[in-house]
Amino acid sequence: KVSCVQFNEEATVIVSGSIDSTIRCWDCRSRRPEPIQILAEAKDGISSLKVSAHEILSGSVDGRSRRYDLRAGQLYSDYVGSPITSICFSRDGQCLLLASLDSTLRLLDKETGELLGEYTGHCSTKYRLDCVLSEQDTHVGSASEDGRVYFWDLVEGSLSLSLPVGRGVVQSLAFHPTLPCLLAATQGQVQLWREESFQPE
CATH class of the missing domain: 2.130.10.10 (YVTN repeat-like/Quinoprotein amine dehydrogenase)
Incomplete structure (x- = not known):
């Protein structure tokens, strides 16, 4: 079940967050049914997403925010101790x-x-x-x-x-x-x- 979606700034990629704890990236141009990337670091459902020029920001029911810096290939995570909405x-x-x-x-x-x-x-x-x-x-x-x-x-x-x-x-x-x-x-x-x-x- 998908809980949140966002376009990237160029509207070439759709980013979706799901209750299965994954973030999936989909190519709008090819419209292929398979995601081009799956981010599976969360331990519980993804409740919120935001996308900037080179970053994907997610909030999860596991109480962590995760920021994926796509340009640097880095993941940054912060724990708040309560499910993020x-x-x-x-x-x-x-x-x-x-x-x-x-x-x-x-x-x-x-x-x-x-x-x-x-x-x-x-x-x-x-x-x-x-x-x-x-x-x-x-x-x-x-x-x-x-x-x-x-x-x-x-x-x-x-x-x-x-x-x-x-x-x-x-x-x-x-x-x-x-x-x-x-x-x-x-x-x-x-x-x-x-x-x-x-x-x-």
Whole structure:
């Protein structure tokens, strides 16, 4: 069972993560049914993937993030101790943001794995919930099982805002790449919020 998919930047390769703990790379041009590469280092299911110019970043239920540097042929791994539900690069490419089932977001230095910040206050114990960084890397955000979206100041770690999105679980979030707008998905709805006033559109 496939749990997450991503294109590479050129849209020539599809990268998929599965509950069988593998990451598989597929050639879009040849459309061959066999993967061109299988990455099988995880000990449990792959819950989240992100792909950059030369890196594959994965989060796993085994509590580890893994970053494959395809150019250097290196694997870097960081252990957080709780199943990871979502993972992403910062916009400047220097940090990793991880969400896990202990209701904690963690900001790590991409190169050293040093813990730069922890963010708590939301509820994440049962579902795969998204985490995001704002379009200028000033705030980190998380979906929550209590129907809210939470934002923290990236540097200070203080809770900046709690948005009442709905009554059910908020599972998916996405920031616009250049504008201060946020998409949130909950209970069969997709909501668009503008950052200036955080009013729903």
